[in-house]
Amino acid sequence: MDSIYRSTTGKELIRRWCLDQLAAWPVPHERTTVTAKGAPTHIVLAGAGATTVVFVPGTNFNAAASLPLATALVAAGYRVLLVDVPGQPGLSSGERGLSGGRLSWYGAWLNEVIERTSSEPVTVMGHSFGAAIALSSDCPRIERLVLVSPGGLTRLRLTPAVLAASAAWFLRPTPTRSTRLLRAMLAPGRPPRQELVNWMTLVARHSRSSGAPGTATLPARSIPRLVLTGEHDVFLPPRRLGPAVHAALGAELGVISEAGHLLVEERPEYLSTLLEIPGQPAPDAPTG
Numbered sequence: 463m464d465s466i467y468r469s470t471t472g473k474e475l476i477r478r479w480c481l482d483q484l485a486a487w488p489v490p491h492e493r494t495t496v497t498a499k500g501a502p503t504h505i506v507l508a509g510a511g512a513t514t515v516v517f518v519p520g521t522n523f524n525a526a527a528s529l530p531l532a533t534a535l536v537a538a539g540y541r542v543l544l545v546d547v548p549g550q551p552g553l554s555s556g557e558r559g560l561s562g563g564r565l566s567w568y569g570a571w572l573n574e575v576i577e578r579t580s581s582e583p584v585t586v587m588g589h590s591f592g593a594a595i596a597l598s599s600d601c602p603r604i605e606r607l608v609l610v611s612p613g614g615l616t617r618l619r620l621t622p623a624v625l626a627a628s629a630a631w632f633l634r635p636t637p638t639r640s641t642r643l644l645r646a647m648l649a650p651g652r653p654p655r656q657e658l659v660n661w662m663t664l665v666a667r668h669s670r671s672s673g674a675p676g677t678a679t680l681p682a683r684s685i686p687r688l689v690l691t692g693e694h695d696v697f698l699p700p701r702r703l704g705p706a707v708h709a710a711l712g713a714e715l716g717v718i719s720e721a722g723h724l725l726v727e728e729r730p731e732y733l734s735t736l737l738e739i740p741g742q743p744a745p746d747a748p749t750g
Contacts (some may be wrong), residue, residue, distance in 0.1 A: 464558040466549060472668025476551050479664055480526035483657065487529050489536050495553075498574035499567065501560055504553035505579060506544040509536035514580050515737060516543045518572065519726075520590030520613075521672055522665050524552030527658065534730035540737070543579055545572075547592065551669040558670070565614060565678050569598030576601045585737055588612065589726045590697075591675045600681030607687045608737060610725050611698050614678030616706035618697040635666030649694045649722040658727070680710065688736060689713050692721030692728070 467473035484493065484506065491508035506525040515535055519528050525544035535542045546552035548571065549560050561567035572595055576584055583605040588596035594614030596607050624646050631643040640662040644654035665671070689707045691698055704715040721728045 466551065466556045466558050466669050466672075468668050468670065473556060476664055476668055477553060479661060480524065480546075480553050483526040483529065487533075489529075489533055493553075494579075496575060496578045498578065499548075499560070499571040501548035501555040501557070501571065503548060503555070503571070503575055504546040505575070506532070507542070507579075508532060508544075509539070509541045511539040511541045513539075513737070514541045514543065514582060514584040516545065516572075516576060516580075516584050516586045518545055518547065518586065518588040518592030518595050519550075520588075520592050520611075521675075522551060522662070522669075523589070523592075524550060524554075526552065527661050528726065530655075531726045531730040531733065534734040537731075538734040538737075540734070543584075545575055547595070549672060551665050556669075563676065565594055565598040565676055568595040569600065569679075569681075572596065572599040573601040576603050587733070587737070590723070591672075594675040594678045597678040597680060600683055602683070604685055606737070607685055608733070609687060609689045610733065611691045611695055611703075611723050612689060612707075613675040613698075615710050616698070616702055619699060619702060621696065624696055631662070631666050632671065635663050637663050639663075640666070644724070646696055647723045648728060649692060649720050652722070652728060655727070687711055687713055688716065690716040690718055690725065690733075690736075692718050692723060692725045694720075694722040695725075697723050 489508050491506055494505050496503050524546040532542055532544055546554035548555040583603050585606045586596045586604050587608040589610045591613050593609040593612030597614050627643045627646050631639045637659050640659045691700055691703050700717045707713055707715045
């Protein structure tokens with residue numbers, strides 16, 4: 463099976479970036495690897511709260527790129543499991559085509575991850591592609607979902623400006639082009655972290671990005687869900703995502719002001735306050 467990495471050297475550079483970020487993270491944590499659906503899966507465990515939160519990141523992101531959110535969740539008193547999704551750049555399996563393009567495969571993968579890492583009920587927070595994975599899981603240990611800018615419910619909006627920024631970043635990656643792409647994914651006027659600029663440059667130089675996640679098939683079991691997006695989400699604007707959330711989930715979409723698609727990056731502390739109130743729209747902005 464093909465690798466997502468363009469070379470062995472590139473794979474090692476990405477691995478080293480992740481390990482360096484985790485080594486420098488001041489929050490006490492452990493790293494482990496489990497096998498789920500036959501795929502080696504890297505997990506970071508932090509915090510010691512009574513409630514376990516499993517975070518599933520979006521396309522091209524992983525645990526090491528999600529440390530501001532992890533820090534906020536631990537500070538809020540949660541036990542946190544950060545997973546690197548197989549088939550995405552990071553410390554899990556780098557094989558292409560593991561899922562055969564099926565979200566159901568990833569849903570079953572997440573089931574196994576949860577079963578191997580927690581004997582108690584968990585809350586799953588997923589971002590973008592990670593939220594589509596969370597929606598596709600029917601693990602009985604999931605007691606609530608927090609879905610941030612969720613994929614799997616409607617097609618992404620791809621504006622000419624985003625397509626141009628994405629193409630430039632992918633074809634000739636530089637820090638300047640990574641910054642341009644990240645700025646499109648953030649609220650207007652918000653600069654990206656330098657660590658993310660470096661990460662996205664590495665990703666474009668040394669790995670092959672995946673496409674849109676497709677449509678999620680929801681499990682039969684009813685699970686309380688809180689669904690959020692940023693008011694400036696370039697891929698899933700509220701006017702597009704809101705009707706899809708209502709139609710598929712029977713839920714209202716919470717719209718977070720002054721935030722874009724990378725809501726987990728922009729408002730980590732705010733997200734950490736919402737985990738005990740699933741099913742309610744975000745209180746700081748109107749729903750869409």
